Amino acid sequence: MVSTVLNTDVKQKDADHAVVIAVTSRAVFGSGADDDEVYGEGLAFPLLQALQRVNEHLLMNNPAELLLFDIVLLTTDSQQQQQSPRIISSTRHYGLEVGRFCFSSEEDFVENLLKNNVQLFLSTDRNEASQATQRGVLSALLDHQTASCPSEQLKVLFFGDAVIQPDTGPTPPSRQAARSFSAQLGEMQRRFTMSDSPLSIGLVTWRGGRDSCADALHTLRSRGVRVDEAYCLAEAPWGPILSVFRPHFLLSDGFGGLEG
Secondary structure (H helix, E strand, O other): OOEEEEOOOOOOOOOOOOEEEEEEHHHHEEOOOOOOOOOEEOOOHHHHHHHHHHHHHHHHHOOOOOOOEEEEEEEOOHHHHOOHHHHHHHHHHHOOOEEEEEEOOOOOHHHHHHHOOOOEEEEOOHHHHHHHHHOOOOEEEOOHHHHHOOOOOEEEEEEHHHHOOOOOOOOOHHHHHHHHHHHHHHHHHOOOOOOOOOEEEEEEEOOOOHHHHHHHHHHHHHOOOOOOEEEEOOOOOOHHHHHHHOOOEEEOOOEEEOOO
16 A cells, blocks of 8 residues: 655645655654654754755755755655654654655555655665665665764765776666766756855775776766765775765665665
8 A cells, every 4th residue: 555645834846857865764763752742863864954955055046946856755664654643743843844755565665666756765774775776766775874964965975886887788777867866966066166065975986996986087077976075995994984974875876875
C-alpha cells in the first residue's frame, strides 16, 4: 500500500524544474517518548536544513526561481506509519520544508521513488539504497557523520574514482541519473559566486595520483560542476578528509556512502 500526502504548509515546487530528493523519515527524526507530540532530531536533520538554506538563497536572488530542491519524506517503517500525524506535526514543529510525505511498504518503496520522480534517494539503510540503485535511482548512504555536518551550507563530496570510471557497455540508469544530478547541482552553483554560495562541492580520489584527480576535475567541469575543494588520497585513509570537509553525503556515479 502506497500513499502520498501533500504538505499544505509549504508552496509546492514546479515539477518540471525542481530537483526531487527523498529522505527516509527514520534518518530525519530520532526517537522520542511515546507521549511526545514530536520526534527528536535525527542524524539527517542538518542535511534537510542545508537543503532548505540553498532554496532560501536561490529565492532571495530570484523570487521566481524554479530550480529548487523538492524534499520528499519517505516512511517505510510500519510503526512510524501508524504515527503518520506525528511525523507531519514534527515536520511542522521544526519548520522543515517538506513538499510531500510518502508512506510505503518496504516492498513497494522503490516504486514510490519512481512515481515521485526522485532524483536522489538518501537513507541510513544500505539495503534500501542498494535496491533503489538497482532500479536506476541515484542513492547515497547516510551515517553518523551526517549529524555533525553544518546546516548553513550544503556540502556534497564526489567520489572521483567512480566519476572517471569508463563505461564498458550500455550506461547503467543509475549512472545516467548521477550525471544528470551533478549537472543540476552545477546549474545551481552558477546562481552564486564562490564567496556567497550555500552549496559547496568537494572531490576526492582514492586510487591513482594527481592525474586521476585532474581527470575527475575535468569530467565534473564538463558537466558544469565547480569543485571548491579537491583531495588526492593516493590510497590514504578517508577519515581525515571527511572530518575536514564534513560532507552531508558522498556522491558517486551510482551509489555511495560516507565510509572512512
